[in-house]
Amino acid sequence: MHAPIDPPAAPRHPLRIANFRAYWLARFCGTIAISAQAIIIGWQVYGLARQTMDIRDAAFLLGMIGLVQFIPLFLLTPLVGLVADTVDRRWIVRGTTALLVLNAATLGLLTWSGQLGLPYLFVSAVLIGVARAFSGPAYSALAPNLVPKESLPTAIAISSIAWQFGTIAGPSVGGLLYAIHPDMAYGVISGLLLLALGLMFLIGKVPQPPAQKDRRPLQRILDGFAYVRRNRLVLAAITLDLFAVLLAGATALLPIFARDILHVGASGLGVLAAGMGIGAASTALWFSFRPMKRNVGVKMLASVIVFGLGILSFGVATQLTDALGITHVALGAGWPVLQTDFLLSLVGLIVAGGADMVSVYVRTSLIQLHTPDSMRGRVSAVSQLTISASNELGEAESGLMASLLGPVGAVVFGGVGAIAITVIWSRLFPELKNARTFDPPEMLETEPQHGVAQP
Template identity: 75%
Template structure:
């Protein structure tokens, strides 16, 4: 099925890929369920208005973002210092315990808003440590000549799981809450077991001649100095921060499109379908040429699709818009992640991945807070429309401010760096 030199033919990478895919689906599915339960409690037992309940959905995102923001300097250093496999194993186990506890409280009808917010914060802490370790581990599992493909496939596993996870969670929760949480806990167990199948892998030795604080700052300096990496990271930050609509899916399902929990699952599945189709395409036909301009075009398509979803009152059109948005988002993430990983030396991948994760989380979790706040002020439709228009404007602005991104022809840098920039290496 795959060529002889394909990364998925390597046992360690195959276990890693399946583990990341299963774990990402589980944590994303858990996220949509937490949001649905918060909104349900707010609108039902608490009797909150749509606007006030929307603000709570935004706060869920903020609660997940705050620990990641505070821990970013430490988690990147940890991924460049300790065995990345054990970091992932530990966080996966903790996420599984969290899912079991949520399932038990749901089954016993003991859920409350404070506990849901506490569980969301716990997820934020675990994801803060696992994200950089997962991203930095992939290049250690394959030969250099297949590294671009490995990075792309690793990115596809994460992004497909991130987008498909909410659809899985919505559908399973519609069947029964106990089925949903039991399935999520099982996925975490599978992800953990697969991580234990990965044998010892090479990892660059930690720098003992530099103070940990200096090593932390080196990651931020590298991102700031490399304009291509900076452009790719910040574009995603602002676009998804403005145009993210995932946090409002419970509102659209319940009060705008009137399709209930089953409709919520289908709406969330829309982006998963689009991402899966794009993933399948890139698995067999990796992008090679004019990657920068294709990323910019994909971001504009994503924002336009979100704008269409925001104004739609017809369920099939809303679903189709989310499918397009998921596919376009996958193109953008594929290009961005490949550029970042291939333009970063291995000794710094953990720290640079932590900076990238911070912006991703800011665009997702903090974006949920922003969307919830805007929805409380403008209404859910007004918030989505505003975000879509603003994201298109940001993309056009970035194409002018960062010509390096627009002119990027391929993923390969002029020279693959293997030494951190603080030791005098010229930036690509």
């Protein structure tokens, strides 16, 4: 008789691993700081622009903040992925975090001295783009080195919680502290970035892919793009997010809605900016306890449609409440009377954020589990380029469309566009809707030979 086979041990929870805990806390603190700084920069740009411009011209200038962040990401993407696969990923994140500390401290000093102007804000946005260009692939490629392979989907969900909770707290903290005093806001941002930097130094040595001395750097760069092109499932997941968020990214227009449409000021802006993070963090928290296992592709497609509907409802909230004649709502005795359009706008953003988290969770898991470790830096760089194109170029697109159609028209156009893109992608990439689980096919943990990437 054969001895009974013991069942496999349950995957070790990522937060039981010291290196991952330090990574998680560093990402949490850094995300709070960057999200807070982003909302403040947008508010300051729009406020300075409105001193001499009308709403549409100021909206266009606000969108340009996204463009100047995207340009360094676009130019550096071929290089940063190779760097993340060659240089110790911890030191890449440490260096870029130090740059963000100096950047935030400089903006704080300029604000305190009363010398802040639009040129300084745009230069700051460029530096943020440079830092993110290098840190994004390094962060993404570092996480799988900190946990066992079987724990990676849970680690992705928990890592997403750090990011999403950061996006909740960041805009709220930034908007509220800026309303109290701008100097206080920048002081807190600088302190959080310093804390994130210290936590990154707590991460011990982690595995690094072996150097590929038999292939030239340019060919290795091209291998990353070739792998994404040939792996249609990864390509579908990346590009669906690219075009959906490129069209329906409404976050760049939040200062306009807060100031000139909903009339809720800087504190209301912080609440609106936290809306998508609230929905996303709730969804990520759910996945950390109940990881998605089946029909992952169909769920991603459905989530992008819901995302478009959430953005659409945010855009038409004021028109809808005016048409219904319900402009204010009282929650009860002792509670303040709230604007119905503000509440409906917030609900739309929460729904959109929750749906977007489903898409992020599926996309990130597919990319990380279907990519060899030796190429994760380069594939993550390609993914970051598309994410940045959707976010930063999405801000520029939103600003341009707002200057042509008005803020409400731009948001409605984006929501409808995201839904249409999802329908088209479901037909162009049947691999996505046919993806039942995250399980990757058997693949070699090596570089593709002769420039041919293995799917």
